[in-house]
Structures are given as C-alpha cells and as structure tokens.
Amino acid sequence: MAGSTNAAPTLIGSVQRALRLLEAAGAHPDGAPAKQLARAAGIPLPTAYHLLRTLTHEDYLRREKGLFALGAAVGRLAIGGTVQNRRTTLEDLLAHWRDTIGVPVYCAVYREDEIELVAVADTPHAPAVTEWADFRETGHAHALGQCLLSQLDERARRDHLDRHPVQPVTPHSVRDRRTLLERLSCVGRPEVVVERQEYAIGTVCAAIPVTAGSAAATVAISLPLHQEERLLPAVEQLRHGVGGLLGSLAFSISI
Incomplete structure (x- = not known):
C-alpha cells in the first residue's frame, strides 16, 4: 500500500551468502574445502566458488592447499x-x-x-x-x-x-x-x-x-x-x- 512504513527491507542475496561462507569458515580454524563450506552455508557449489574467490582476493579468507580459512581482514574487523x-x-x-x-x-x-x-x-x-x-x-x-x-x-x-x-x-x-x-x-x-x-x-x-x-x-x-x-x-x-x-x-x- 502506498505510504506504508512496514515494507520489507531490501536484502542483497550475495552479501548474505558471503557472510554465511565466512561463518562456515570460522567454524573450521584449520580450514575447510570449498565443497564443505558450500554445504554448510547451503549455497550451490558454483556460486560458492565465485564468492570464495572474491573473499580470498579481499583477504577475508586465505587459501592454503585447497582449504579456506579466515583471513587477516576479519582480524582487523575484530x-x-x-x-x-x-x-x-x-x-x-x-x-x-x-x-x-x-x-x-x-x-x-x-x-x-x-x-x-x-x-x-x-x-x-x-x-x-x-x-x-x-x-x-x-x-x-x-x-x-x-x-x-x-x-x-x-x-x-x-x-x-x-x-x-x-x-x-x-x-x-x-x-x-x-x-x-x-x-x-x-x-x-x-x-x-x-x-x-x-x-x-x-x-x-x-x-x-x-x-x-x-x-x-x-x-x-x-x-x-x-x-x-x-x-x-x-x-x-x-x-x-x-x-x-x-x-x-x-x-x-x-x-
């Protein structure tokens, strides 16, 4: 209805998915493979790969021997x-x-x-x-x-x-x-x-x-x-x- 103050907030799905991946990675201090993180976050594997690459590039994740773990940027936020x-x-x-x-x-x-x-x-x-x-x-x-x-x-x-x-x-x-x-x-x-x-x-x-x-x-x-x-x-x-x-x-x- 016009003028309603109860409209649902606009949510950015890619941001939500990226945050779920970070939460999943945070549960594995020694790192976890992409498939495991995608499954834990409830995200299709191809989408997870794109987000993981972006998060790694921005230093929110780090990748070692195929495993993803939280990166230095997360520490700076803390x-x-x-x-x-x-x-x-x-x-x-x-x-x-x-x-x-x-x-x-x-x-x-x-x-x-x-x-x-x-x-x-x-x-x-x-x-x-x-x-x-x-x-x-x-x-x-x-x-x-x-x-x-x-x-x-x-x-x-x-x-x-x-x-x-x-x-x-x-x-x-x-x-x-x-x-x-x-x-x-x-x-x-x-x-x-x-x-x-x-x-x-x-x-x-x-x-x-x-x-x-x-x-x-x-x-x-x-x-x-x-x-x-x-x-x-x-x-x-x-x-x-x-x-x-x-x-x-x-x-x-x-x-």
Missing part, C-alpha cells in the same frame, strides 16, 4: 571492535569520576613521541578547559603535559623539548627550558603534578600518572581559580579511584 569497546570503557570511567567528583576529567598518553589527549569528560556546569593552544606543543605549560614529560627518561624529555621549545603561554607559565627540567626532575613517579594558570588564566589543574602498558599516561582534573581549595582533595579522590580501577584504565588506554 580489532576495530575491540578498540571501540576500549574507548567506550575509558569514556565510561572518566564520566564516572566526573560525576562522582564534580569536575572535568581528562586522560592523555605519550604516544609516538607526542602528547595525545585521548578523552575528556565534562558537563555544561563543569566545562573542560578550551584547547586554545595546541596541547602537543604546550606540554610544558599544562598539568597533563608536565605529568607525561616527568615520566619520560632524560633523553626522551630533551628530545621532546627540542621539537616543542618552552615558551611562556601565560604570565604564570614556566619561563625557560632549564627551569622546566629542574621542576620535572623533582617530580616523583606517584606524585600529583599541579599547575596554576600556566596554560589558561583563571584555571588550576592537577594530574596523576597512570600505567598504560609501556606508554606514559595521565589522568587530570581542572577547576576555576576561585575553587582552587577543591583541587587537591578532588585529585586525591581521583587517585584513590584510579588505584581501585587501574587494571581497567590501563587496558582502556593502551590502544
């Missing part, structure tokens, strides 16, 4: 799903701490020789700091970057500062490389890193180091300057929370 699940887990964790503590929560890692902001959880009532100057280039000026740089060895730290020289971002920023290196050398591995208006006027931030495989990582919070008295109690609450969920957090951000 990895993509895992990455998305990890991101969701991380975002859920940050949102939990955001709601529990009532502050914006950030997560960053040092990956491929650069500072990478992985996730942020904030609300309209507790907004995150606006990235008005590139976080990668201003790591010396914000708590996230200082915490990450403090976890690097001396050579990696100096290499980073060669590529991203220390330059004052606000009147409160560290003024030069020597002063920054002295400050970083005094930061112990489990210590909280605090910066006050060094990246953004009117904002104070605190970051704690976390473990994410072999990568340096950090979780941080920020507050308006007029709420500075909340900063240390809030970051201590976060640190205890991270300690209880460290395994989940490390798994989530090691991507």
Whole structure:
C-alpha cells in the first residue's frame, strides 16, 4: 500500500551468502574445502566458488592447499571492535569520576613521541578547559603535559623539548627550558603534578600518572581559580579511584 512504513527491507542475496561462507569458515580454524563450506552455508557449489574467490582476493579468507580459512581482514574487523569497546570503557570511567567528583576529567598518553589527549569528560556546569593552544606543543605549560614529560627518561624529555621549545603561554607559565627540567626532575613517579594558570588564566589543574602498558599516561582534573581549595582533595579522590580501577584504565588506554 502506498505510504506504508512496514515494507520489507531490501536484502542483497550475495552479501548474505558471503557472510554465511565466512561463518562456515570460522567454524573450521584449520580450514575447510570449498565443497564443505558450500554445504554448510547451503549455497550451490558454483556460486560458492565465485564468492570464495572474491573473499580470498579481499583477504577475508586465505587459501592454503585447497582449504579456506579466515583471513587477516576479519582480524582487523575484530580489532576495530575491540578498540571501540576500549574507548567506550575509558569514556565510561572518566564520566564516572566526573560525576562522582564534580569536575572535568581528562586522560592523555605519550604516544609516538607526542602528547595525545585521548578523552575528556565534562558537563555544561563543569566545562573542560578550551584547547586554545595546541596541547602537543604546550606540554610544558599544562598539568597533563608536565605529568607525561616527568615520566619520560632524560633523553626522551630533551628530545621532546627540542621539537616543542618552552615558551611562556601565560604570565604564570614556566619561563625557560632549564627551569622546566629542574621542576620535572623533582617530580616523583606517584606524585600529583599541579599547575596554576600556566596554560589558561583563571584555571588550576592537577594530574596523576597512570600505567598504560609501556606508554606514559595521565589522568587530570581542572577547576576555576576561585575553587582552587577543591583541587587537591578532588585529585586525591581521583587517585584513590584510579588505584581501585587501574587494571581497567590501563587496558582502556593502551590502544
């Protein structure tokens, strides 16, 4: 009937058949011949041959000694799903701490020789700091970057500062490389890193180091300057929370 909203969906038969073949191949980790896969998928053998050739060409299947098994492309699909699940887990964790503590929560890692902001959880009532100057280039000026740089060895730290020289971002920023290196050398591995208006006027931030495989990582919070008295109690609450969920957090951000 015209205007009906209950029309059956348009299905592509060749896609359905190809998926059935992949399912059949997945049931045989050591591979199976075309005839066996066609029979398991309920597909005529000539049609199965055409689909198997296409799936093999696209790397969704691999053929060895006449047997078909799942190929690398299927693995990439699975990895993509895992990455998305990890991101969701991380975002859920940050949102939990955001709601529990009532502050914006950030997560960053040092990956491929650069500072990478992985996730942020904030609300309209507790907004995150606006990235008005590139976080990668201003790591010396914000708590996230200082915490990450403090976890690097001396050579990696100096290499980073060669590529991203220390330059004052606000009147409160560290003024030069020597002063920054002295400050970083005094930061112990489990210590909280605090910066006050060094990246953004009117904002104070605190970051704690976390473990994410072999990568340096950090979780941080920020507050308006007029709420500075909340900063240390809030970051201590976060640190205890991270300690209880460290395994989940490390798994989530090691991507």
